[in-house]
Structures are given as C-alpha cells and as structure tokens.
Amino acid sequence: MKLKYAIIGAGAIGGYYGGRLAHAGNEVHFLFHSEYDYVKIHGLQVDSVMGDFSVSPINAYKSTSDMPACDVVIVALKSTQNIHLKEMLAPLLHENSVVVLIQNGLGLEEELSAVYPDTTIMGGMAFICSSRVGQGHIAHIDYGPLTVGVHQHPQEHLLSQMKTDFERAKVPLFIAPDLKVARWKKLVWNIPYNGLTVALDTATDVIMKTSSSRQLVKDMMEEVLAGARACGAVIEHEFVNNMLEMTDKMKPYSPSMKLDFDNGRQMEIRAIYSNPIRMAKQNGFYMQKVEMLEQQLLFIQSEMDKKNSKNMRS
Numbered sequence: 001m002k003l004k005y006a007i008i009g010a011g012a013i014g015g016y017y018g019g020r021l022a023h024a025g026n027e028v029h030f031l032f033h034s035e036y037d038y039v040k041i042h043g044l045q046v047d048s049v050m051g052d053f054s055v056s057p058i059n060a061y062k063s064t065s066d067m068p069a070c071d072v073v074i075v076a077l078k079s080t081q082n083i084h085l086k087e088m089l090a091p092l093l094h095e096n097s098v099v100v101l102i103q104n105g106l107g108l109e110e111e112l113s114a115v116y117p118d119t120t121i122m123g124g125m126a127f128i129c130s131s132r133v134g135q136g137h138i139a140h141i142d143y144g145p146l147t148v149g150v151h152q153h154p155q156e157h158l159l160s161q162m163k164t165d166f167e168r169a170k171v172p173l174f175i176a177p178d179l180k181v182a183r184w185k186k187l188v189w190n191i192p193y194n195g196l197t198v199a200l201d202t203a204t205d206v207i208m209k210t211s212s213s214r215q216l217v218k219d220m221m222e223e224v225l226a227g228a229r230a231c232g233a234v235i236e237h238e239f240v241n242n243m244l245e246m247t248d249k250m251k252p253y254s255p256s257m258k259l260d261f262d263n264g265r266q267m268e269i270r271a272i273y274s275n276p277i278r279m280a281k282q283n284g285f286y287m288q289k290v291e292m293l294e295q296q297l298l299f300i301q302s303e304m305d306k307k308n309s310k311n312m313r314s
Contacts, residue, residue, distance in 0.1 A: 014076030105271025149179030227280035
C-alpha cells in the first residue's frame with residue numbers, strides 16, 4: 001500500500017519529516033509560501049546529525065488548492081495559524097484521509113474535529129531539535145522520534161503503513177495508546193523550556209547549568225504532572241527525571257517559542273499555556289508557577305505586538 005503524503009508547514013518540523021519521507025522514496029507534496037520560488041529551483045536541503053540529504057526536484061506548491069488529495073496530511077504549522085486550517089485542508093482530503101497535527105499544546109484535535117467531525121484526526125508529538133536556517137534549508141541538531149496518537153476514527157491499516165514508511169525513512173514512530181497522556185507528556189518539557197528560554201532570554205543548556213533555573217524547571221514539570229493527573233492523564237513521576245537527564249545530554253538549543261520571540265513572531269501561548277492551565281483548573285488543580293510564566297509571556301507578547309505595530313506605521 002503506497003501512501004500519498006501532504007506537508008502543510010514545511011519548516012523545521014514539517015520540512016524535516018517530509019524531507020525524510022521524500023528522500024526514502026515516498027510521494028510527498030509540500031506547501032510553501034515565501035520560500036516557494038527558491039525551493040522550486042533549488043529543492044529542500046536538510047543538514048542532519050544522521051547525514052545530510054536534499055530533496056530535488058521537489059513537489060512544491062503555493063496553495064493547497066493546487067495540491068492533490070492525499071492519504072496522510074501532516075500539519076506542522078504553528079498552532080497560531082490553525083484558524084486557516086478549515087480552508088487549507090478542504091482540497092487535500094478524500095473520504096479516508098488522515099490529518100496528523102504535529103503541533104505543541106492541548107485542545108488542538110478537539111478544535112479541528114469540530115470542523116471535520118468525520119475525518120480521522122491524530123495528534124503528533126515531535127521529540128526533535130531542528131531549526132530552519134535559511135531558505136529551503138533545515139538543520140537537524142539532535143533526536144528525531146515522532147509519537148502519534150488517534151483522536152477520532154482510527155484506521156489501523158493506514159497507521160501500520162505510516163509506521164513502516166516513517167521507519168524506512170529513519171524516523172522512529174511510536175504509537176501512543178492514549179493521546180491525552182502523550183500530549184501532557186510533551187508539555188512536561190515544552191512548558192518550562194519554551195517559556196523560560198524567552199523570559200530569561202537564554203538557551204536550554206544555560207538553564208540546566210544554573211541551580212536556581214534548574215530547580216524552577218523541575219518544579220514546573222511537577223506542576224504539569226499534577227495538572228495532567230487532575231485531567232485524568234496519569235504520568236509516572238520518574239518521567240520528570242527522565243526529561244531532566246535528556247535535556248542535560250541535549251546540545252544547546254533554542255526551542256520554537258524562543259525562535260519565534262527572537263524573530264518577532266506570535267508565540268504559541270494559548271495552546272501551550274492557556275489551554276492546559278484552564279483544563280487543569282476546571283478539574284480542580286491550579287498550576288501556579290506555570291500561570292505566572294504564562295502571564296509573563298503574555299506581557300512580552302503584548303510589548304512585541306506594540307513594537308511591531310509601531311514599526312509598520314513608521
């Protein structure tokens with residue numbers, strides 16, 4: 001069974017996973033915006049710790065209306081762009097299409113299922129250090145496994161073929177038995193490191209080498225575990241130590257929110273912070289330190305918005 005893939009958001013995450021799939025011989029169609037003209041000529045370049053490769057020629061498009069319907073549609077956009085998904089996805093879906101949201105945060109699958117109640121929707125959690133370093137150019141620094149879980153309407157045969165395709169493309173693919181637990185597990189890392197690298201204006205390695213910030217990370221991770229438990233997602237406490245040890249071994253890294261901050265873009269505060277805080281509160285637990293970080297990020301975003309607005313007027 002040959003699957004046809006679409007990549008919506010061909011940046012650090014979508015470009016890497018889509019590039020791996022295409023390099024391994026799968027049919028992959030990529031949506032680009034500002035990089036379209038460059039990539040159409042030069043292709044996609046991935047510099048990887050596992051070996052560099054390129055995809056050229058490449059199936060590149062400016063609009064989903066020009067793309068074929070696909071079996072697996074991978075959405076790797078920032079969640080701040082999800083307001084456009086209804087229109088973007090429509091041309092890509094056939095009766096048995098699967099949509100995989102490789103995005104950070106909570107509540108994303110629920111929001112999409114309200115628009116596409118009959119479509120198979122999955123969540124994806126990327127455990128990877130990668131970044132876009134130029135037009136059509138991605139640097140894969142460390143890690144790379146992908147965990148997926150089904151939100152609605154499972155298709156086991158298709159999921160099995162996806163696993164085969166990804167693993168042939170050198171991407172370990174894990175099937176989460178419980179998507180809610182998998183989402184909260186990703187937040188155990190995302191909540192402290194994404195926000196703190198912005199608020200402290202630093203990278204993960206500096207946070208881990210400083211005793212006060214390292215303790216703050218640990219405290220916030222334990223808050224996230226408690227919030228998850230209140231919402232019915234039980235995660236073993238040892239997971240905190242596992243995440244700390246993993247980050248100790250990680251190469252110095254600026255998470256996606258730090259890169260958005262550095263480039264003056266909208267940060268994914270709602271999905272990564274506001275939604276989990278709200279859901280935990282609704283179930284009787286208050287993530288106090290996490291909410292404090294959320295408030296700091298909202299202030300920082302507000303100041304960024306004012307600066308961007310002023311620059312646009314001048």
